[in-house]
Amino acid sequence: MKTDTPNNHQPDMPEEINGLRMTRQRQEVYRLLTRERTHPTANEVFMRIKEALPNVSLATVYNCLEALVQHNVIRQVNFDREPSRYCSNLDEHGHFHDEKTGKIHDVKFKSGVSLADVLDLPPNTVIKDVEITLRGQLSAS
């Protein structure tokens, strides 16, 4: 009757990603983020993931998210001081925050342009990470 053995690997999920052991909890967190591209917060992940893992704890969700971020499996996205959001899109991209709907849309870079073309960087700068955040509205015209 019990269909949900606690820590079974799912058949469609590799044992490891980028050297990170994909435990059941990490699988579910990662699966959720690939399925729902809405940039959920840790708490939203926690609430949704309970369907699959009723006994999961919020601390575990945080642990999983951190492990996945650390191993470059997902990205952590911050808007001001709002709760962190998480995103399985690893392509370099920015985020547009629509003030009307509250939704977040990924924004791609145009091909062939680099940030150095736009910004007056100090010489000899090694950029390891870029974050671009836009805030505004999708005018409905």
Added chain:
Amino acid sequence: MKTDTPNNHQPDMPEEINGLRMTRQRQEVYRLLTRERTHPTANEVFMRIKEALPNVSLATVYNCLEALVQHNVIRQVNFDREPSRYCSNLDEHGHFHDEKTGKIHDVKFKSGVSLADVLDLPPNTVIKDVEITLRGQLSAS
């Protein structure tokens, strides 16, 4: 003997900026940010401002910073979930966070380029605010 009457307007400070009454506390907060371009946190502002206003409270510093931000007199800058930092440079610019020194440098946009040249924005987007954050190192070569 008492040279520091609590709420005196300083002679070199307007009574109002952008419609915000410049009380003594707001003056000192603003003055500090224009003098020190190091992007201090609320707590750093609090500690430094005590020289001029020994009885000021941290809550007041937060209130002042918020009022100044709201009236577009200063900008609030966030790096991930670190404490907010504040900045009196109102020109549109990004921030480069040097991982070695921990210091933050303003990064100007090259003249004549706009973000729309670089990003694949959805059509009919009205951008109200842009935030660009870079993280890396100033290689010492």
Added chain:
DNA sequence: GATTGGATCAAGAACTATTCTAATTATTTC
């Protein structure tokens, strides 16, 4: 010059996202 009303300030409590701690449970290695 006193009065009044609204804005501002101070002090500390409260809040919230996140991290830490310690104990339990799974998994891997020997």
Added chain:
DNA sequence: GAAATAATTAGAATAGTTCTTGATCCAATC
């Protein structure tokens, strides 16, 4: 299969920030 290692859990702790409440200040009027 036992020992060692890693992951998970629950709840306590933390830190930055916001809220609450009462006091104070200030400008405009009487």
